[in-house]
Amino acid sequence: MNIFAELHRLITVASRIERKILAGIFVFGFVLIGPVSVVAQQLTPQPYVDPPKLAEERQATTVLSVKPAGDATECWATGTVKHDGNLVRLNWALELKPNQIRNPGNPSGYMDHVSLRSFGGCLTGPVIEAKPGNTLRIVLTNLLDPNDPSCASNPGCFNTLNMHFHGLHVSPTGNSDNVLINIAPHTKYEYEVNIPEDHPSGTFWYHPHRHESTAIGVASGASGAIIIRGDRPYLGSAPGDIDTILHDASGKRMPEHILLLQQIPYACFNAPGQINQNADGTWKCEANQTGVVDDFDNQLASPTVWDTSGRFTSINGVVQPTLQVPAGEVQRWRFIHAGIHDTVNVQIVPMVADAPMAALALRGIVTGTAKEQAAKVKQLCPTLVPDGNPAVLVPQFEIAADGLTRSAIRSIGVSQKSQSGGIGTNFLQPGYRSDVLVAFPHAGTYCVLNQAATPAERASAGAGGQGPNETQLLATIVVSGGNPVAGDLETFVRQTIYDGNKSDAKLPKAALDGLLRGDLSPWRGMPEEGPASNSGNPRTAKFFIGLLDPNNPKTFGFYINGKQYDPDRIDKDFTMQVNTTEDWILSSQGEPHIFHIHVNPFEIMDVTHNGQSIFGPDGKCLVPPDGVGLENQYCNMWHTFKDTIFVQNDYEVHIRTTYDRYIGEYVMHCHILDHEDSGMMVNVLIVPDASAPGGGLGMAGMKTTSNGTMTHEMHR
Ligand SMILES: [Cu+2]
Incomplete structure (x- = not known):
């Protein structure tokens, strides 16, 4: 019985504390529930998954598969997409669908049942990918329930939504990026969004934006990435697209990952307004309960509620996913903060291999409620070493902010201390995007952290469950294979881009050489603003x-x-x-x-x-x-x-x-x-x-x- 052997092995290698937890799960799973396989499966790492995809129209009409428990199978969203010349045609729906979210704090299965609104029925919306000059023709059907009791309150009418194309430079009127329309339940509406030919390439996102139901919609997971991919080379005058230089010498595109961060404050209610809680105050769903996002006052509106809830930030719908990466591979990560009101402050540190409880964590499994995890994360992923100095960070090299290519690569955490003396970190506030290049120097396990910050720097000065000073684990990176990097990563990343482009005869030499200094001005997303007509009277x-x-x-x-x-x-x-x-x-x-x-x-x-x-x-x-x-x-x-x-x-x-x-x-x-x-x-x-x-x-x-x-x- 392989499952038994695997559990036994885990129990043998785990630390004393984890042995107790695992033994408890084993007994509980075997005696009370019966099928051990479910529990064992849930103790495997949750792999990173890409955001869901829409089926191409010619292949299928409607495909939906919701992630089964413990299985990070990619979710196929309801709806279709068809790329037809300059036209990108989407046909999809806003729906309330049953789903499951991993909850490391729920020891009786590690998965909570939820029923949430989203575009396409997965925990997160499908990616929309288009080029400058494309037209998005989106037929959106609102399948949410017309019987909407929230219409009696203010804010209310949570089942009436619409679509916003956050960051796109497109028309705000008519049936384009017009947030001043309501799409009521059981209404179909056709958007037509003309992306101008001179639109910058980059990382953008979509979400509902009807006044009074924006927060509930986004908190439910109704958001997704918009990738504008450009192929305009820099030839010496007009700016080029950053996409044209992020490849290897053979022209193969640099590996990319979208990291759509969501903070879904689902709750299970024992009675109206009464959220089921654990003893430590974090929120709890029993196996027979279904988490929902319906109560504006109790689930969203308090500045401390996300901390109090003990809910976990998810990445493309997966809580604390594990991503496998080869050493020395430069990757482009497109962070999108699709949460509604809390700050995420990204740092990457090596995991301490001989820390207590590391046996499972090194494979990407960290159990416990958010409060219980706080102590583990401090030991596993310390950001300060014992002498009080900052730990050695894995640097992030930001190439674009809010989708728009920067004039120079911003090195975050290269030597820990920045020019101002602070520790480099990537503050993501709700709505922000950050495209970073990362490379992991050698094999091992790394923690992607939501690092603590002072209350003044956070959108919500939480003083609840985790508090403002608790670091949280967002994801685990398991690095194996590849080619270790001996020198410093800043030089390595710049050289890697340079090497990918040095045989491009059309790229002006000054631009090529500039890559070794991190200069991106030839690919900058926006030209410098001219003088203001209201200067002196802003x-x-x-x-x-x-x-x-x-x-x-x-x-x-x-x-x-x-x-x-x-x-x-x-x-x-x-x-x-x-x-x-x-x-x-x-x-x-x-x-x-x-x-x-x-x-x-x-x-x-x-x-x-x-x-x-x-x-x-x-x-x-x-x-x-x-x-x-x-x-x-x-x-x-x-x-x-x-x-x-x-x-x-x-x-x-x-x-x-x-x-x-x-x-x-x-x-x-x-x-x-x-x-x-x-x-x-x-x-x-x-x-x-x-x-x-x-x-x-x-x-x-x-x-x-x-x-x-x-x-x-x-x-x-
Ligand atoms: Cu505000």
């Missing part, structure tokens, strides 16, 4: 939760510039003229928020702290590390393009943006999505000519109040 976005009038409890709200979201209001503050460039200053009062604006990315010109720039004249970061030794998260952002930015208390973020090409109405909001649903959003309007009659795109005699793009009364 627009502002001030985020605040609280009482507008300290003496009037009725004035509590989620405010931007002192106003809550009103779908029927467009302010002069946020009415801008197309094809102009402007400065904005972003700030938060009381607690941090996350600025996101649709359609056009922005360039970060400066970040000030208590009125002082954190940058020297050359962009050198002057701000000291935080209270736990981490590099300040703004240090790498000087003149970086992004579409989503954390706005920390006592900091001001100075951005510049061009309202390029698209006319119409869309939104700017806090990307802590329960804040957005609670009112922290505004409509913005891009008009052809803000001072008509005028030249350019304006129509003689036209007024902005009657320009035909308006559907609302102007309030000035």
Whole structure:
């Protein structure tokens, strides 16, 4: 009986503590449940899996296979995709489907049953891959239940959703990236999203964005990656696509992985509003219970609820997956933070092979509730060595932020200490993307961690279950085979890209040589912004939760510039003229928020702290590390393009943006999505000519109040 032998072997090699746990599982599994095989299977590592795929239309009409327990078989989503010339046609549905999520804290099976909303019925949505110049034609059917009791509450109507194409520079109106429409249950809607030919290549994502149901939808797992893959080479003038240089000397594409991070706060309810809990306060689902994401107040809306829940961040739907990687192979990892309100702060460290409990962990199995795991992770994946110095990190080499290729490779954690003295780390806030190159120097097991940070640097200053200072394990990397790297990894990664391109006769020599210095400017995703037309009088976005009038409890709200979201209001503050460039200053009062604006990315010109720039004249970061030794998260952002930015208390973020090409109405909001649903959003309007009659795109005699793009009364 192989299963028995395997369990016996595990028990023999495991540490004393784990022996007890395993023996308990064995007895429980054998005597009470019967089939030991289920439990044994669940004690195997959960392999990393790619996000689900849609069947090509010509192969099948509808395919759905939900992951069976303990088996990380890739999930095939309901729906189809067809690539037909410049057209990418998708036909799929928003559905509520039964599924299973691994829960290392549930010893009676390690899998929790859930029933969640998603695009296509898997735990995460299928990847949409397209090229610049393509059209996405997406037929979306909302199969959620029309009988929706949440419509009685505010926020509510959680089964009414829509689609947002986060980060894409596409039209915000009509049936394109229009978040101001509701797709009610049992409604079919056809999107047509024209990706312009000059669109940057990169990592973007989609998620529902109907005001009041955005957070519930995204928290349920209704999100997925959008990969825009470009093939424009850099020939000496126009910028090229980074995709054209990430290959080996034979032209074979560098191995890639999408890491869509989701934080699904599913809960099992014993009675309305009463979440089933473990003794340590973390959330619990019995074998006969099904986890859901339905209760805005108890599952989403508290800043500490994710910590309290003890739920685990999943990667493409798998909790703590194990990825096999050969030594010395440079890979591109596309991180997408698709959680709704908690910070993920990625560090990679070697696992300590002789730590207690390492026998299973080295293979990718770490059991226990989030609270129980905290102590294990400290021993297995220490980020400080005994003398108090930082552990040797596996560096990350960031090539793109929010999908847009950087002007130079950002080395994270190369020598542990950054130029500002802090430990290099990759802060991912909800909505962020980070494309990094990684290479593992030699065989062994490595921990991908969500490193702790101080409360001020986190979107939610959690003080609950795990607390702000507990490091969590996101994934295990098992490195074997390949070719060990002897020298430093920064030189190795740069040289690897250089070697892949050195025989390309069309690549200008200066650009090729620049790769050895980490220079990516020939492939930068966005050109430097020109001068702003409103310099000296920037627009502002001030985020605040609280009482507008300290003496009037009725004035509590989620405010931007002192106003809550009103779908029927467009302010002069946020009415801008197309094809102009402007400065904005972003700030938060009381607690941090996350600025996101649709359609056009922005360039970060400066970040000030208590009125002082954190940058020297050359962009050198002057701000000291935080209270736990981490590099300040703004240090790498000087003149970086992004579409989503954390706005920390006592900091001001100075951005510049061009309202390029698209006319119409869309939104700017806090990307802590329960804040957005609670009112922290505004409509913005891009008009052809803000001072008509005028030249350019304006129509003689036209007024902005009657320009035909308006559907609302102007309030000035
Ligand atoms: Cu917020």
